[in-house]
Amino acid sequence: MTETRTRILDIAERGILAKGFEATSIEEITAEAEITKGGFFYHFHDKNALALALLDRYIEAEDQLFDDIFSRAEDLSDDPLQAMLIGLKLLAELLDDIPGGHPGCLVATSCYQSRLFNTQVHEANRRALLGWRNRFETMFQTIAETYPPKDKVNLTDLADMLSGVVEGGIILSKAVGDPKASARQVLMFRSYVKLLFQR
Amino acid sequence: MTETRTRILDIAERGILAKGFEATSIEEITAEAEITKGGFFYHFHDKNALALALLDRYIEAEDQLFDDIFSRAEDLSDDPLQAMLIGLKLLAELLDDIPGGHPGCLVATSCYQSRLFNTQVHEANRRALLGWRNRFETMFQTIAETYPPKDKVNLTDLADMLSGVVEGGIILSKAVGDPKASARQVLMFRSYVKLLFQR
DNA sequence: GTTTTGCTGTACCTATGGTATAGTAGATGC
DNA sequence: GCATCTACTATACCATAGGTACAGCAAAAC
Structure with missing residues (x-):
């Protein structure tokens, strides 16, 4: 469990609870976490893995x-x-x-x-x-x-x-x-x- | 209420109840209803109107x-x-x-x-x-x-x-x-x- | 006979999920 | 002290989906 991974989960959770799963885009998450798309997919192989x-x-x-x-x-x-x-x-x-x-x-x-x-x-x-x-x-x-x-x-x-x-x-x-x-x-x-x- | 409009609603309802709103694509609906995209947007100005x-x-x-x-x-x-x-x-x-x-x-x-x-x-x-x-x-x-x-x-x-x-x-x-x-x-x-x- | 209704067909733009791959700074292992 | 692994960055690219725009057309309504 790295710090970045936890940060992604926190941001995603907030977004999903507020707007729903689909409405929370990966790019939105990466922007807020200040990482790149590659960084996201390093931790979660797809959006399902995040869920x-x-x-x-x-x-x-x-x-x-x-x-x-x-x-x-x-x-x-x-x-x-x-x-x-x-x-x-x-x-x-x-x-x-x-x-x-x-x-x-x-x-x-x-x-x-x-x-x-x-x-x-x-x-x-x-x-x-x-x-x-x-x-x-x-x-x-x-x-x-x-x-x-x-x-x-x-x-x-x-x-x-x-x-x-x-x-x-x-x-x-x-x-x-x-x-x-x-x-x-x-x-x-x-x-x-x-x-x-x-x- | 035209026959086509009702058919769109029926197909959309079935899809949404089975898979959820987002997972039911407009193209999927138009394909099953045998209409074009233009036909869909003639009846519903966007997916929200359909909902x-x-x-x-x-x-x-x-x-x-x-x-x-x-x-x-x-x-x-x-x-x-x-x-x-x-x-x-x-x-x-x-x-x-x-x-x-x-x-x-x-x-x-x-x-x-x-x-x-x-x-x-x-x-x-x-x-x-x-x-x-x-x-x-x-x-x-x-x-x-x-x-x-x-x-x-x-x-x-x-x-x-x-x-x-x-x-x-x-x-x-x-x-x-x-x-x-x-x-x-x-x-x-x-x-x-x-x-x-x-x- | 003109207008409105209910479409078809084509073309195109944008956002989003996802893939691929080369490169790299820093920690860890031996 | 060199190699390897971890945790990413950066760039480029593809497919799908929602949505827009618009020209055209057949049948019904007026």
């Missing part, structure tokens, strides 16, 4: 964030349901605090430009969502052992719903121009979890 | 669909909560029946390629989501009059959640490769509505 590197970095950061939030939540309460509710609140606060709203999820972006990306990018994307599914499903299973759910629901779908609500919230906030919408949607999900498990 | 026409058409169809589903639901039950629950089930069934899953939502696509589209496209997008918010919020207000909600929630956010869950579900289904995910997410939302309002 892949960016996605990997993004997923890692997001995983770290979930680790931090939910380990903190488990510190604050021994009860699995309470820990989940605290974690969701922390997540909502975090989304709320990002100035200008959540920058948008690279995972979703890559979904919506499907044929543009190669199989590797889609695979990375898939792994990320399955990882999150797994993480939350385990937590909900633990909760369900102590708190029998009030409605017959599939816990995998419930786990997926959190990812979905965040993604959907981002789309909402972008479309309606309300940066805080994403955080409020997470709180709606929290309300559902509360009603579903709380006695 | 706008497509979005308008899409929103109108989606509105019609919601009208059909929920008026049918209201036929089946006089109770506002029951009608909502029936409507959500019908919506889920509809999403489930689309062969190969939901084709993806043009509204979301246009969100994620933001700077690429002009203000008109974003405005159309915004109006659509606000229209759906309004529609569902009114329904939830009527429900709340008879069934006091079990948790203190903002009904606007609840209305937005349905749009969000559909959008998020589409992303999920595309990313994980599970066409039915979108329908199951709508059923999760239905479960929330049930727990929130049912006595």
Whole structure:
């Protein structure tokens, strides 16, 4: 990982989150990074490789964030349901605090430009969502052992719903121009979890 | 509305839903429509105008669909909560029946390629989501009059959640490769509505 | 019978992704 | 102290895509 490579990734990420993948040209990136085209293609053999590197970095950061939030939540309460509710609140606060709203999820972006990306990018994307599914499903299973759910629901779908609500919230906030919408949607999900498990 | 114009829209829609906006070239469209480039630009002054026409058409169809589903639901039950629950089930069934899953939502696509589209496209997008918010919020207000909600929630956010869950579900289904995910997410939302309002 | 509509056909400009290749300053290895 | 490797620069070039410009033409509308 050289300094130049990291700089390219940073500039590309900013551009892509603001304008989309296609709208962010390589020449634009090289200009801002003050390197030549040759320099860019030295680090990334094509634009797909850039997307892949960016996605990997993004997923890692997001995983770290979930680790931090939910380990903190488990510190604050021994009860699995309470820990989940605290974690969701922390997540909502975090989304709320990002100035200008959540920058948008690279995972979703890559979904919506499907044929543009190669199989590797889609695979990375898939792994990320399955990882999150797994993480939350385990937590909900633990909760369900102590708190029998009030409605017959599939816990995998419930786990997926959190990812979905965040993604959907981002789309909402972008479309309606309300940066805080994403955080409020997470709180709606929290309300559902509360009603579903709380006695 | 000429026959050629409609044919362009149909071909473009199919391409965009399958591959994304940028990945669908004008030349590809004109080739399939068996017209020349001049013919294309006679109908749409640029690619943005194509996006706008497509979005308008899409929103109108989606509105019609919601009208059909929920008026049918209201036929089946006089109770506002029951009608909502029936409507959500019908919506889920509809999403489930689309062969190969939901084709993806043009509204979301246009969100994620933001700077690429002009203000008109974003405005159309915004109006659509606000229209759906309004529609569902009114329904939830009527429900709340008879069934006091079990948790203190903002009904606007609840209305937005349905749009969000559909959008998020589409992303999920595309990313994980599970066409039915979108329908199951709508059923999760239905479960929330049930727990929130049912006595 | 003239005008408008809905195109065709040709030619051309620009931006962008991508390829190729020669060269080079500085760090690293032996 | 020489060679090799790393991390680039510089130049030149190709194909594709969006877009412009404009002349022409057949059929429908007035």
